[in-house]
Amino acid sequence: xxxxxxxxxxxxxxxxxxxxxxxxxxxxxxxxxxxxxxxxxxxxxxxxxxxxxxxxxxxxxxxxxxxxxxxxxxxxxxxxxxxxxxxxxxxxxxxxxxxxxxxxxxxxxxxxx
Amino acid sequence: xxxxxxxxxxxxxxxxxxxxxxxxxxxxxxxxxxxxxxxxxxxxxxxxxxxxxxxxxxxxxxxxxxxxxxxxxxxxxxxxxxxxxxxxxxxxxxxxxxxxxxxxxxxxxxxxxxxx
Numbered sequence: 001x002x003x004x005x006x007x008x009x010x011x012x013x014x015x016x017x018x019x020x021x022x023x024x025x026x027x028x029x030x031x032x033x034x035x036x037x038x039x040x041x042x043x044x045x046x047x048x049x050x051x052x053x054x055x056x057x058x059x060x061x062x063x064x065x066x067x068x069x070x071x072x073x074x075x076x077x078x079x080x081x082x083x084x085x086x087x088x089x090x091x092x093x094x095x096x097x098x099x100x101x102x103x104x105x106x107x108x109x110x111x112x113x
Numbered sequence: 114x115x116x117x118x119x120x121x122x123x124x125x126x127x128x129x130x131x132x133x134x135x136x137x138x139x140x141x142x143x144x145x146x147x148x149x150x151x152x153x154x155x156x157x158x159x160x161x162x163x164x165x166x167x168x169x170x171x172x173x174x175x176x177x178x179x180x181x182x183x184x185x186x187x188x189x190x191x192x193x194x195x196x197x198x199x200x201x202x203x204x205x206x207x208x209x210x211x212x213x214x215x216x217x218x219x220x221x222x223x224x225x226x227x228x229x
Binding site: 002006034036041042043044045046049089091099100101102103104105106 | 117144148152153154155156157158161169204206208216217218219220221222223
């Protein structure tokens with residue numbers, strides 16, 4: 001059973017517009033959430049994280065929002081750039097497996113020039 | 114720092130053969146993780162080590178899979194015998210420690226395994 005779900009396998013956005021990537025989770029014990037970005041033929045790289053005590057975390061063009069009641073988080077990229085084209089993985093940890101990251105299946109973002 | 118190093122980058126083998134994947138974590142990192150990436154299941158955690166000791170191998174799919182970490186700078190993931198359904202990209206990641214959940218995991222470039 002997938003505890004972390006990314007229901008959109010792909011997303012296309014025009015350069016300069018906002019990209020919104022979504023992630024849902026089922027385990028209420030998760031208290032730390034991350035986004036990783038992955039380019040082809042490379043390993044995932046850490047992008048941004050958020051603790052459950054917050055509902056928003058910003059880092060430059062990237063903002064992660066957390067809605068604990070809905071068990072939902074989203075990554076906003078504004079403005080989107082062609083170099084942002086990659087696969088984005090959502091991950092969660094917490095509870096008894098604090099140091100284990102549970103990853104979603106990923107969303108492939110394509111930013112069109 | 115060179116980051117997490119994995120070898121080989123690509124491996125093509127025939128069903129029934131033994132496959133060994135290798136990983137060198139970032140120097141000074143005490144925790145090491147093996148993941149498998151497939152289209153259907155995304156990134157799955159197979160096993161992780163802390164201070165060279167396996168902590169949780171509940172993600173290892175079958176007895177055909179085994180992992181070792183003989184020292185702080187080297188780990189192997191072995192599949193014997195390999196099957197076509199093992200075809201995937203295998204990632205190794207390392208992290209400073211296991212305390213708390215805010216330390217970042219750093220991933221290697223992965224090994225793309227194809228079992229014919």
